Amino acid sequence: MPGAVMSADTAAEAGRAPPDRSSPVARMTPTLTKACTSPPRSELGRTVRLSEETRRVIALAFGVRLMALNAIILARRAGASARGFGVLSGELRRFTGELESAMDELRRLTWSAVATVTARVKQARVAGVLERARAAAPQSERWIDEPLARMARAAESQAAELRATERALQEAIRDADRIGLMGGVLARTARIEAAYGDVFRVQLTEVADGFDRAIASILASLQQLESTEMGARS
């Protein structure tokens, strides 16, 4: 059981004396080791999911950007009857730029979280093995406690760093959501504008439907991001 602190019962089962907890560091260690070991694995899984979802949104945004470029060209061909649609396509193109910036920030924060969580996982593994060494040889306590205490201090600082990244992540997801909602409004308006496209109405409607589907996928991904993030908080 890597990372676990050996209880008296477990030690008895293993035929060994439980570690002496008389020193202040020894008494601190269970809490400290727990701080090192309890959350990281699920955190790592969550940050990987956040990263994957972010990547998906960036890919979708890129698709919308291409669609917007095509729509601008089509609107120019359609002339005055599709002027409104052209303006909206330009807005959608700007929307994808904003969304990509927001997702870049999200990706940066996610990787910062991955780096911190990875360091914690590694630290937890090392702390677990040191705990086993200490349990195996009570006389080694005086050599093991110092690195364990050092690691516990590092774990506390990493936890604070992770909390700060977490807050920044929540803020970045809220920003992305706001941008996403704006994209939804633009896509719906594009459908209305397509109706005024005269002979290009069918083509413009097809493009507007494409926008709508892509934005719906983006919104679903953003919702997924939010629920993954909320899952971490619950």
Place this chain on the structure above:
Amino acid sequence: MKKAVSIWHEGDARWIVIARDPDKPGHVIDTNEYLFSAGGESLLVDPGGIEIFPAVFAAISAECDPGTIRSIFASHQDPDIISSLALWLEFNPAIRCHLSWLWASFIPHFGGSGETFVALPDEGGDVTVGGRSLRAIPAHYLHSSGNFHLYDPHARVLFSGDVGAALLPPDQQGLFVEDFDRHIRHAEGFHRRWMGSNAAKLDWCERVSRLDVDMLMPQHGAIYRGADVGRFIDWFSQLEVGVLRAPPAASDSRKAA
């Protein structure tokens, strides 16, 4: 739990072997770690894998002050040799690790900073511990392409890494080879499969036969003493290695290096 056993001493200098762990999980190969101490400093030779760190640390701390460990010698890059490095560095970040230049940028994946590693050139070099000089001698391709053994000319002991290793059955767990012919059967398959080059083997045998060696200490199995050292070198020089001539028996194919 592993035990630390003193196998040579003179004044404050001594060689300790840390070996035989009856509590070790069966899926982890048994290894020997060695500690050389002199002048208040210690060198840990092939400290072992991360899984056995608790047993090694406990055995050492029962015998001496692990705080004296200032350096580590890694014969090559395998996980059973050096994957515990990060743990030793947690214990003392100032520990220096001597190893082949070939692995100096690979082993940092196990841990350590730019200051941790002391790269040995292909021709080897001296490793000083408490004012005493040990010699890292080349054993490339036996089995690793960047491989060193460690010779103590004063104690006349040679740490021989995987050369001399034997995968011993449970009823033959002695620390020293007592019956060479019986013992060497457990070394044969391992050497045939793991030693990569007949040329490298002959070169090693020729160089080592010119050294004064009272004890040949492998990383797995039992230690050769006295006349068994010469017997082993003769046996090894005649063994055809580096050729997979037939499908190996299951026991031979286990990674022991």
